[in-house]
Amino acid sequence: AQSVTQPDIHITVSEGASLELRCNYSYGATPYLFWYVQSPGQGLQLLLKYFSGDTLVQGIKGFEAEFKRSQSSFNLRKPSVHWSDAAEYFCAVGSGGGADGLTFGKGTHLIIQP
Amino acid sequence: DTAVSQTPKYLVTQMGNDKSIKCEQNLGHDTMYWYKQDSKKFLKIMFSYNNKELIINETVPNRFSPKSPDKAHLNLHINSLELGDSAVYFCASSQGEAEAFFGQGTRLTVV
Numbered sequence: 001a002q003s004v005t006q007p008d009i010h011i012t013v014s015e016g017a018s019l020e021l022r023c024n025y026s027y028g029a030t031p032y033l034f035w036y037v038q039s040p041g042q043g044l045q046l047l048l049k050y051f052s053g054d055t056l057v058q059g060i061k062g063f064e065a066e067f068k069r070s071q072s073s074f075n076l077r078k079p080s081v082h083w084s085d086a087a088e089y090f091c092a093v094g095s096g097g098g099a100d101g102l103t104f105g106k107g108t109h110l111i112i113q114p
Numbered sequence: 115d116t117a118v119s120q121t122p123k124y125l126v127t128q129m130g131n132d133k134s135i136k137c138e139q140n141l142g143h144d145t146m147y148w149y150k151q152d153s154k155k156f157l158k159i160m161f162s163y164n165n166k167e168l169i170i171n172e173t174v175p176n177r178f179s180p181k182s183p184d185k186a187h188l189n190l191h192i193n194s195l196e197l198g199d200s201a202v203y204f205c206a207s208s209q210g211e212a213e214a215f216f217g218q219g220t221r222l223t224v225v
Contacts, residue, residue, distance in 0.1 A: 042219075046213050046214075088155055099164040106156050
């Protein structure tokens, strides 16, 4: 069965500092990987996705993620965070077709210190 | 134009009542989903429909019944509501191997 682990429940980062959110997955075939962000009281917005090809993917709002098959990881990074980045971040894995849906990690709550 | 819209956004109801949540997508997607987000923010798929056909029905009580009148709509009806049903319910849609688009969520509170 597929699974996603986000080891950090909470992360606190100073505004302007760099950010890395960790994600490890377990999946039998080639995974389709996603990062979503959820602001308070809002739905989920896609930040970026990896299906194939270049293992470093660029997303919206200055985020990027790197797929490392050997480590079963898909970590999210941002070189300089802004106060508006405070939110819940979810890593997810899918099969890339049909109607299987996504398996989500438990999320990482990002707090930005002034 | 909202891509995936859910109504209502908030729903407060008493135990034992029956309620419905409606979802509509204007993206032309073939697949729609219901996800449940619990109080710890954990998201889990409940159902998926592809072209009005039920594909996934995770371990969800029979009190939950999805209905898809057409491929742009997927409604969720819940009978005999229980305290444990309190959660945020998200509708989503996708097409092929592309990403899922989520609605704003419906916060259900059972009192």
